[in-house]
Amino acid sequence: MTIDARSRVRRTATATLAATLTTALTACGFVNTDDSSTEDGSDDGGTVTAYVNTEQNAGLAPLVEAYQEETGTTVDISSANTDELNQQLRVQLTSGTAADLIRVSPGNSSPVAAGVLGREGELADLTDAAWTADLSDDTRALAEVDGQVLAFPVSRNAIVMAYNKQVFADAGLEVPTTWSELVAACQALADAGVTPIAAPFQGGIYFQFWVYALAATLVYPENPDIDEQLAAGETTLATNAAWGEVFARIAELRDAGFLSEGMLGLPPDQGLQSVATGESAMVLLVSAGLPQLHGYSDQGAEAFDVFALPASDDAASTHVPVAPDFLAVNGAAEDPDAALAFLEFLAQPENVEAYANEMGVLPGLDVGVSLDSATLDPIEPLLAEGRSVGYANYLWPNGDVQQTMLQSGQEWLDGAIETADLLTQMDAEYARGQS
Incomplete structure (x- = not known):
């Protein structure tokens, strides 16, 4: 590859x-x-x-x-x-x-x-x-x-979107390859009485998968030097438009009601189980977690499939995060x-x-x-074509930037702070890590 x-x-x-x-x-x-x-x-x-x-x-x-x-x-x-x-x-x-x-x-x-x-x-x-x-x-x-x-x-x-194949079939859905198609699929699922996307965001672990998956397409293909620029103080997370768009995409799904109700209190196992039972249709997770998801269904792996999360309306621009x-x-x-x-x-x-x-x-x-x-x-095929990047926190100077994202991200998801506030807090930790 x-x-x-x-x-x-x-x-x-x-x-x-x-x-x-x-x-x-x-x-x-x-x-x-x-x-x-x-x-x-x-x-x-x-x-x-x-x-x-x-x-x-x-x-x-x-x-x-x-x-x-x-x-x-x-x-x-x-x-x-x-x-x-x-x-x-x-x-x-x-x-x-x-x-x-x-x-x-x-x-x-x-x-x-x-x-x-x-x-x-x-x-x-x-x-x-x-x-x-x-x-x-x-x-x-x-x-x-x-x-x-x-x-x-x-x-x-890799971070992938896993979905319940029967739920998709019942809703007459194909795998979405663009952001618009994903939003349309979510609407169709919601209309059918299914939670489109399980969001087990208790503790923030699964929330970060969304940040990394969207940044893989929205941030790094457009500006492969951004980590060097951040380290040199030439830009910040709060002032970078692409990083703002990452959180805007998540907010779009949240505000439309496409994520799990009570997501901040939903633990990972319950989120995965909801996809296995068909209560929810999809869940974004690291591929190492797929066996756990498969274990919640009597059909095992046969009940599910995966796709790379699209973040734009150019299907060829979709990248997958790999660690x-x-x-x-x-x-x-x-x-x-x-x-x-x-x-x-x-x-x-x-x-x-x-x-x-x-x-x-x-x-x-x-x-x-x-x-x-x-x-x-x-x-x-994405990996073979070179459409992969590392997780977005790889070159952050320490783990505190990530922890701030996980902790303050809970407030952001709940609407208590704005995107600019969250990214500014992350920038502050970034600066401390550079000192």
Whole structure:
């Protein structure tokens, strides 16, 4: 896949985007989860330690087994939910107890994001690895810091609109490819007594998906340098017309009554269930959350399909937001060569494919793999055409800008503040992050 050059100026963070996956483990130090390791950790091929989140652990497990059998190297993995990992990893890096391989977030969103750790010198330079030639442009922008590749993408996720196929069929609707068609479809659904779009905005997590999806089409194709301009103080979110249009689109749907009633108190699981039951027709979510949606229907995945959210009346301008999930090598790894060798193993096309199919995600590297599931088929042409960008908060200077958007966004959705107020608050946090 060739990803549009606009992505090269952007890094983001969305550790929160895995919030729809509920598996959580705790880890206080390194807990060996591999049954084939010896008690003393010794092995002729050495040992690689890794600290990953629970989602990565699930995808890596079968590959770890194969790697150990092939090489005689022990891969000693510890895992935790993403929030706990982020809290512990910074302490481990500071104390010198961090694993050889670590899960890092993209961009600047947390103290353990690739951009932050990379600038602090905490991550090993992976630039000479052969697999770096297979990074898509949007992923490369997030894996690089000052021209050095510092992170390996085990997978990617996209923000997509999922819809109940039976509800669409009953309303005689085709998939909308423009904003006007989306609004017309919403009106037809509302006339049929169906909530057009489930909006489980409690806590703001699902609200941010709308911001990123609309910005992917409205902001970055028109001005691929906007993140550089924001960082240089040449423009602001509040004064940028395209950013204002992002929120105007959401407000249009809100004011027309096309979003869930009581959306600010609606939790994600209830929103997804409403689409599964046909009470609502659509929901915008990160693709990692699709299995949860599918699980609420007796028909499973067959009950749903997806499309890229249009934001303008030019169907060819629609872009899809994509986010990588990263592993990095600790700059102070006890056995960096063994860590690099394991990444080379993961980068083999058959292993990229195996991980993607195990987890139902997009492949991390552009190596022409085949996916067993057809769930994301509708968005793959956009990726192949380079119509993808990173999530909009990738290059924001810290996670506080995003948190302000989530928190004050609740007030904005409720009509308590205007768009200019929300964006001005975000600008203030942006400025603080630059200082």
